[in-house]
Amino acid sequence: MQTTGDQHLVKKINKTIVLDTIIKHSPLSRAQLSDMTGLHKGTVSTLVNELIDEKLVYEIGLGRSSGGRKPVMLVFHKTAGYAVGVDLGVRYILAVLTDLEGRIVGELQLDLEGGEPEGVLKLVEEAVHSLKAGAPPSPYGIVGAGIGVAGIVDDNGIVLLAPNLGWENVELQRLLQEKLGFPVAIDNEANAGALGELQYGAAREASDIVYLSVGTGIGAGIVIGRQLMKGSGGFSGEIGHTTIETNGKKCRCGNKGCWEQYASESSVMEKARTLGIGKFDELIALARRESPEAVRLFHEVGESLGIGIANIVNTFNPELILIGNQMTRAEQWIRNPIERAVAHRSLPYSRQQAQIRFASLDTHSAVLGAAHHAISAFFSKDRVTL
Amino acid sequence: MQTTGDQHLVKKINKTIVLDTIIKHSPLSRAQLSDMTGLHKGTVSTLVNELIDEKLVYEIGLGRSSGGRKPVMLVFHKTAGYAVGVDLGVRYILAVLTDLEGRIVGELQLDLEGGEPEGVLKLVEEAVHSLKAGAPPSPYGIVGAGIGVAGIVDDNGIVLLAPNLGWENVELQRLLQEKLGFPVAIDNEANAGALGELQYGAAREASDIVYLSVGTGIGAGIVIGRQLMKGSGGFSGEIGHTTIETNGKKCRCGNKGCWEQYASESSVMEKARTLGIGKFDELIALARRESPEAVRLFHEVGESLGIGIANIVNTFNPELILIGNQMTRAEQWIRNPIERAVAHRSLPYSRQQAQIRFASLDTHSAVLGAAHHAISAFFSKDRVTL
DNA sequence: GACACTTTGTATATCCATTATACAAAGTTT
DNA sequence: AAACTTTGTATAATGGATATACAAAGTGTC
Incomplete structure (x- = not known):
């Protein structure tokens, strides 16, 4: 039974478009949004006001007039929440805290000498907690964590094989999510790197x-x-x-x-x-x-x-x-x-x-990609794209 | 300016779902459609009746009752139009006429000894015309032709290089479309083969x-x-x-x-x-x-x-x-x-x-894939998938 | 066979997005 | 100051989907 279409879906689609446009081009007025998206002025107004209620967008004041009333400029509320990205390498753990635009606001690196999953997990957990402690207060808090692992990962977040870590069949996603209390996404390191470059790097x-x-x-x-x-x-x-x-x-x-x-x-x-x-x-x-x-x-x-x-x-x-x-x-x-x-x-x-x-992004492709995965998972509930 | 959502879009999405379900599972009643798609009974009724008006679906009579009123069974009108598929090989031209379900209703093969694009084009044109002449009368007639070519084809239907045919930069799509008078789609032979197997063969x-x-x-x-x-x-x-x-x-x-x-x-x-x-x-x-x-x-x-x-x-x-x-x-x-x-x-x-x-599909993967390309292009105007 | 119950399909009302229209507020230009 | 522009909202119209009611046409049981 596939997803059928209804008004709710239409709203999701348009809200996605509006939010994406704001994220990409802010600051932006409602009128400009209407022009850029092709949506009617009234529709844009409604959707923007909802986004403001949801703390994802806010008004920063009036912009330049071009011969009429001054526009109210809107920006994406990039600090409405924070995400954690972790690059779980063979010899190191690199972890970052980012805002919702993927900008790094905290970073932490520690050496690793391989070792059992339990020990490594403990270290990851500690790293995440310490980054979380440094996060400024925000409406949504930590929206999730993404982990990039040097190994083969399946769809359920299980590390099937990480030869260089000496891991086999580690249920990384479940274990971490239970401990951390927010959503965790697992990817292999190359996929995370690709995502990072795609979103924030050379492949934008x-x-x-x-x-x-x-x-x-x-x-x-x-x-x-x-x-x-x-x-x-x-x-x-x-x-x-x-x-x-x-x-x-x-x-x-x-x-x-x-x-x-x-x-x-x-x-x-x-x-x-x-x-x-x-x-x-x-x-x-x-x-x-x-x-x-x-x-x-x-x-x-x-x-x-x-x-x-x-x-x-x-x-x-x-x-x-x-x-x-x-x-x-x-x-x-x-x-x-x-x-x-x-x-x-x-x-x-x-x-x-x-x-x-x-x-x-140099050494940070994977860690930023991992963070982005968490951010995109946070938004995915309300997102539909054609 | 991306496609935004409105009611028209919703209808397209749902109509696509309904038609696809009928194509895949017919014969089928409106009630079954409602169950399978999750759409409301009334919605299904409206959409089905439109599809009947458009000659894409028709009623074949009453089905078995399961303890209540007998259902009206619906089937896809697979002969509402026909498509042509052509496999333009190095040593042969294989052309078929298919109904909208990809079933072959006419076939034609002729040998080729390489040669200039003009001559080959002429042969393709003749083959298509002869197949078209053999097509039964139908509401939509020939909906289009798909050509699979053993060579490198770009997005605009230009054969950039077909080493074994000795072709370079042949505007196959434009030339054929002008002569035939209906839409023509060009693909390379491997892509056409993949499409054929995906739709009608081992990869269904x-x-x-x-x-x-x-x-x-x-x-x-x-x-x-x-x-x-x-x-x-x-x-x-x-x-x-x-x-x-x-x-x-x-x-x-x-x-x-x-x-x-x-x-x-x-x-x-x-x-x-x-x-x-x-x-x-x-x-x-x-x-x-x-x-x-x-x-x-x-x-x-x-x-x-x-x-x-x-x-x-x-x-x-x-x-x-x-x-x-x-x-x-x-x-x-x-x-x-x-x-x-x-x-x-x-x-x-x-x-x-x-x-x-x-x-x-043996030797017919590519030719059927090419025909499918034409069929899917015909439907694509009114189709939206999520 | 009468009756209760099911199933199918349609008709009508309600809901809720979008768009269309009108308009007020706040600018600029001449 | 008057005319025109631009922005943003309020209200009505439009067109889909769903909800509800119901008629038509079955089956099953006593």
């Missing part, structure tokens, strides 16, 4: 993008029509395990020649270790000092990255490919090799439209 | 599928949430040119190690030629007679197909992968090698959900 204007989280492994957050493509079980984007070398290096996953064996941070570090370099930071530092070996390693990983990116270009015809996570730090050395490989290996028509860029 | 119940057209090359029609994923310019699905062997065989596209160099019909035939076999039919015949060489060739191509399919499984997490076009004919020899390769090379969670099957 884009529609079809692929966000690549290049760290220990390679994961993709795939966005089609500004919506995450999650796959039938929520497992899509495990693109690091696609084969780019039929009889290539063995991978932990059981396959041979997986992309991430050639293009991930781990794959560079494996080679770097033969040069006596143990940490990614050191390798970056070496490359900065123009060490030919370090630069060569990055050139190699860049070419390998380019191969997989060309595959993405041919498969998805996206308008934008964003490279995120640790590997962004090597941008200056890998950019050219990537572009060369893509130029050689992708089809002209798709390549023309595909921009390749680096994540603009 | 599925939501996220990848249809692989494995012929001269390999193209994919990617369906997410029962919608074609077209990419930002309409060029998505050129999956045959993804790299599975970094330094592999050279491809016409300029890349090395493209999947279709190992897993397409052409790639098998290239090997077959060294055995003195010139036609795919011969190779199939040989394999039927259990020729070890022929069977070995198919085993090899099966394994290669499996590699790319595993990549698809990991990337998309689809519920269904359909293998279509010429290669379906080798099903009995390639099925096991494909499954073995996928089992070795894809991640367990995604693999569990991914069924791999062969196109159930």
